[in-house]
Amino acid sequence: MDFAFVLIQLLNGLQYGLLLFLVASGLTLVFGIMGIVNLAHGSFYMIGAYLAWSLAGMLDSFAAAILLGVPLTVVLGMGLERLLFQHLYHRDHLYQVLLTYGLILVFEELRSVIWGDDVHGVAVPALLSGSIPLTDNLSYPIYRLVISGFCLLLAAALYWLIQKTRLGMMIRAGSSNREMVQALGINIKMLYTLVFALGVALAAFAGMIAAPVSSVYPNMGAQVLIICFVVVVIGGIGSVWGALLASILIGMTDTFGKVLLPEYAGMSTYLLMVLVLLWRPEGLFKRG
Amino acid sequence: MTELDRPRTASSAEILLQASGLHTYYGASHILHGVDFHIRQGEAIGLMGRNGMGKTTLIRSLLGHVQPRQGCVNWRGAEVTQAAPHRIARLGAAYVPEGRGIFPNLSVKENLVMAARSGPDGRRDWTYERIMDTFPRLAERLDHMGGQLSGGEQQMLTIGRALLTNPQLLILDEATEGLAPLIARDIWQIIRTIRATGIATVIVDKNFGAVRDLADRCVVMVKGSVVFDDAAGRLTGEVVQKYLGV
Numbered sequence: 001m002d003f004a005f006v007l008i009q010l011l012n013g014l015q016y017g018l019l020l021f022l023v024a025s026g027l028t029l030v031f032g033i034m035g036i037v038n039l040a041h042g043s044f045y046m047i048g049a050y051l052a053w054s055l056a057g058m059l060d061s062f063a064a065a066i067l068l069g070v071p072l073t074v075v076l077g078m079g080l081e082r083l084l085f086q087h088l089y090h091r092d093h094l095y096q097v098l099l100t101y102g103l104i105l106v107f108e109e110l111r112s113v114i115w116g117d118d119v120h121g122v123a124v125p126a127l128l129s130g131s132i133p134l135t136d137n138l139s140y141p142i143y144r145l146v147i148s149g150f151c152l153l154l155a156a157a158l159y160w161l162i163q164k165t166r167l168g169m170m171i172r173a174g175s176s177n178r179e180m181v182q183a184l185g186i187n188i189k190m191l192y193t194l195v196f197a198l199g200v201a202l203a204a205f206a207g208m209i210a211a212p213v214s215s216v217y218p219n220m221g222a223q224v225l226i227i228c229f230v231v232v233v234i235g236g237i238g239s240v241w242g243a244l245l246a247s248i249l250i251g252m253t254d255t256f257g258k259v260l261l262p263e264y265a266g267m268s269t270y271l272l273m274v275l276v277l278l279w280r281p282e283g284l285f286k287r288g
Numbered sequence: 289m290t291e292l293d294r295p296r297t298a299s300s301a302e303i304l305l306q307a308s309g310l311h312t313y314y315g316a317s318h319i320l321h322g323v324d325f326h327i328r329q330g331e332a333i334g335l336m337g338r339n340g341m342g343k344t345t346l347i348r349s350l351l352g353h354v355q356p357r358q359g360c361v362n363w364r365g366a367e368v369t370q371a372a373p374h375r376i377a378r379l380g381a382a383y384v385p386e387g388r389g390i391f392p393n394l395s396v397k398e399n400l401v402m403a404a405r406s407g408p409d410g411r412r413d414w415t416y417e418r419i420m421d422t423f424p425r426l427a428e429r430l431d432h433m434g435g436q437l438s439g440g441e442q443q444m445l446t447i448g449r450a451l452l453t454n455p456q457l458l459i460l461d462e463a464t465e466g467l468a469p470l471i472a473r474d475i476w477q478i479i480r481t482i483r484a485t486g487i488a489t490v491i492v493d494k495n496f497g498a499v500r501d502l503a504d505r506c507v508v509m510v511k512g513s514v515v516f517d518d519a520a521g522r523l524t525g526e527v528v529q530k531y532l533g534v
Contacts, residue, residue: 169402173391179353180389184403185377185453 017251026199032238042225048207077200392435
């Protein structure tokens with residue numbers, strides 16, 4: 001195994017991990033702040049991917065598809081929160097699981113009605129379709145680097161938003177004492193709607209930028225959802241930084257697992273979860 | 289009655305917050321039985337009563353945290369009975385709840401600045417710098433997490449945070465509860481300072497003597513009703529004995 005090969009695997013692992021983070025960060029935020037277990041979160045990833053495919057077809061531009069698609073998913077997130085999710089905040093997790101599982105079925109059915117059941121490919125934008133040569137016969141696609149770049153940018157923006165802005169302080173305060181946040185004159189309903197919509201948009205954006213490398217297919221949300229729950233559990237429920245670290249760990253474990261121990265590749269990420277939980281039952285980062 | 293016994297605030301000052309005929313329930317339990325309450329601009333009111341008599345429920349009903357089933361609440365004459373708590377807070381009501389309500393997962397500085405704003409009239413009497421001067425102990429601990437502070441410091445933090453919203457009314461529910469006597473004395477001194485700046489205050493505290501000294505008017509509650517509402521000077525030992533059982 002030479003250096004270029006390891007480098008490629010590292011980059012793949014990082015790209016997969018960062019993409020997972022975009023989806024998992026919304027899941028863990030919504031759980032940590034509103035206390036909602038959202039099984040339908042993977043569906044937003046799927047919706048993003050299908051939106052990217054269909055809008056790119058209509059507009060004849062992948063970039064335009066994303067620019068239009070992201071605001072659409074924000075609106076979708078706000079609508080869902082106002083209509084459905086806000087009624088779950090004070091309810092038991094069982095109700096949340098029931099509603100959000102139901103939503104998975106609804107979204108899959110709608111997807112089937114609107115976009116059909118075929119597998120689709122999305123072309124990498126021409127501008128980013130090249131590769132960077134690493135050695136004489138190995139090269140790395142620029143688009144994958146761009147994915148990692150966008151994810152890192154968003155992770156940094158999320159860090160800034162949550163840790164450095166007043167809005168972030170209000171969001172964190174809301175997770176510890178909802179009533180006191182209101183007593184200070186802050187509209188917590190609006191705040192929750194925003195956080196939820198942010199989570200939806202991040203997951204959908206991940207689906208959009210992943211579409212050219214992973215293709216677009218029915219039930220693509222389910223796989224992502226399961227692995228994202230693994231990320232949230234490893235990272236520590238509610239911890240965004242835990243989710244970032246866990247996502248990258250899982251990305252690396254999955255990628256190198258496939259290369260080094262192909263016969264156990266399907267198990268590697270779950271083994272990682274077991275090991276982390278044996279070491280730290282509450283995940284890498286405790287909530288707070 | 290001598291002139292000294294009269295409320296220090298002219299009774300003609302504008303009424304800031306007024307509640308009439310409040311009936312509030314928690315589930316099936318009837319907590320407030322037709323409470324009338326008002327506070328004028330700049331006035332200090334001692335809200336008294338034994339535990340479980342409805343003081344906190346009255347406060348929560350005034351501030352929109354619980355909806356009264358009957359009766360109405362007005363802020364400067366405009367009805368706010370069904371208004372969300374954050375709307376009432378934005379009108380100028382600040383709340384220091386029992387148990388303090390700091391955010392343990394935010395730093396001291398973040399606790400203070402997260403809700404800081406100008407008052408409803410655009411005035412910004414309380415700035416971050418002024419809070420630092422008023423509470424030097426907080427200034428030394430800005431980077432600590434709220435949860436790491438002592439009880440007294442947490443109380444200062446909650447009061448400082450409330451002041452940074454530049455309110456016209458400050459409601460303090462058991463601000464000195466559980467504090468060592470010396471710390472409690474500091475808190476009383478702070479409350480006196482705030483009072484002198486002209487912010488209307490509602491004070492709930494077990495230390496009846498201190499409340500009476502500070503307040504213009506005292507309101508005593510028994511079993512969800514107001515049984516005494518008069519100038520603080522008229523709160524005789526007899527009344528205290530009868531309703532507060534000390």
